[in-house]
Amino acid sequence: MKNSAALVTGGPKRIGREISIFLASQGYDLVISYNKSKSEAEKLSKEIVKKFKVKCEIFQADLRDEKQTKKLAEFVRKKFPNWNLLINNASIFQKSKFLTAPESEIFDNFNIHFFSPLILSKEFAKSAPKNGQIINLTDKNITRYETNYFHYLLSKKSLAELTKMLSVELAPKIRVNAVAPGFILNPIDDSSAENFVKKIPLQTKGEVENIVQTIEFLLKNKFVTGQILFIDGGASLNHAG
Numbered sequence: 001m002k003n004s005a006a007l008v009t010g011g012p013k014r015i016g017r018e019i020s021i022f023l024a025s026q027g028y029d030l031v032i033s034y035n036k037s038k039s040e041a042e043k044l045s046k047e048i049v050k051k052f053k054v055k056c057e058i059f060q061a062d063l064r065d066e067k068q069t070k071k072l073a074e075f076v077r078k079k080f081p082n083w084n085l086l087i088n089n090a091s092i093f094q095k096s097k098f099l100t101a102p103e104s105e106i107f108d109n110f111n112i113h114f115f116s117p118l119i120l121s122k123e124f125a126k127s128a129p130k131n132g133q134i135i136n137l138t139d140k141n142i143t144r145y146e147t148n149y150f151h152y153l154l155s156k157k158s159l160a161e162l163t164k165m166l167s168v169e170l171a172p173k174i175r176v177n178a179v180a181p182g183f184i185l186n187p188i189d190d191s192s193a194e195n196f197v198k199k200i201p202l203q204t205k206g207e208v209e210n211i212v213q214t215i216e217f218l219l220k221n222k223f224v225t226g227q228i229l230f231i232d233g234g235a236s237l238n239h240a241g
Contacts, residue, residue: 005029005055005080007072007124009063009116010090012040015137015184018208019087019215020056024048026219028085029055031076035062035090055080063090063116064108073123086124087215088117088159089137096151106151113155118162125170134170135218136163136178140232144239160228167226175225177218181211182232201234 004027011020011032017040020032030048034041041058048056057079061072076083092112096105121134139156147153160178167176183196183205197205210231218224230236 002027003082004085005031005076005083006085006087007031007033007076007083007120008087008089009033009072009120010035011087012037012044012058015181015208015211016087016089017044018212019089020044021048022212022215023085024052024054024056026216027052027054029080029082031057031059031072031079033059033061033063033072033090035060064111066115066119069116069119070123073120077123077127081127082129083124083127084129084132085219086120086128086132086134087137088120088134090116091137093149093152095148097148098150101151109151109155110158113152114158114162117159121162121166121170121176125174128174130173131222132174133219134163134166134174134176135215136160136176138163138178138180138228140180140182140230140236142180142228143236163228164226171225175218175222177224177226178228179211179214179218180228180230180232180236182206182230182235184208184211184231199235199238200232201237204233206231206233 006023006028008016008020010016012034045056045058059075061068063069136159138160142157142160163178214229214231
């Protein structure tokens with residue numbers, strides 16, 4: 001989209017990378033934030049500029065830190081006054097149990113998955129034009145309560161609730177939605193993956209392209225807000241995985 005600009009947090013790798021490439025293909029100027037993946041961010045930025053002829057900036061920010069999160073928003077606003085899309089994609093994924101996880105892990109999960117999206121959304125809303133959009137990346141397991149990833153899941157559940165509350169708070173100027181991916185990436189060995197896939201109603205794992213297609217739908221459909229779209233082959237229906 002001409003005269004449009006987007007911030008994608010955690011944009012250099014995996015799902016964030018493909019979302020960034022898609023947005024560039026649609027004419028968005030971009031800011032891609034990263035924490036430790038500088039080389040991947042630089043490589044992606046050069047690739048995007050060369051292929052799509054749009055502007056693409058990268059910005060290092062540790063989203064566990066409030067000041068760095070605000071500096072990121074300030075950077076985007078100064079570079080692109082036409083900033084009209086925020087995609088909160090940055091994430092960490094670590095096992096934790098309620099009684100044994102150190103407090104540092106609790107705060108890390110909430111700062112990255114909840115507080116940084118909240119702060120960025122607030123900063124975005126201050127200057128976003130009419131028809132601005134926020135899209136949050138959560139997790140299909142937000143429908144569950146038993147987990148070996150207690151603080152990850154609790155923080156993602158909180159992000160889902162933030163999505164719904166902001167959709168009301170920021171309407172009608174800004175639409176706010178979330179995407180809840182299922183088994184898209186493969187963090188487990190092939191044998192475990194095969195057993196997991198059998199439990200999914202559609203009996204297949206998804207592709208990153210399925211997430212990109214959902215982002216495209218949300219960008220185009222101006223009558224959708226406050227929704228959490230589960231892209232999981234039905235896994236959230238029977239709590240597969």
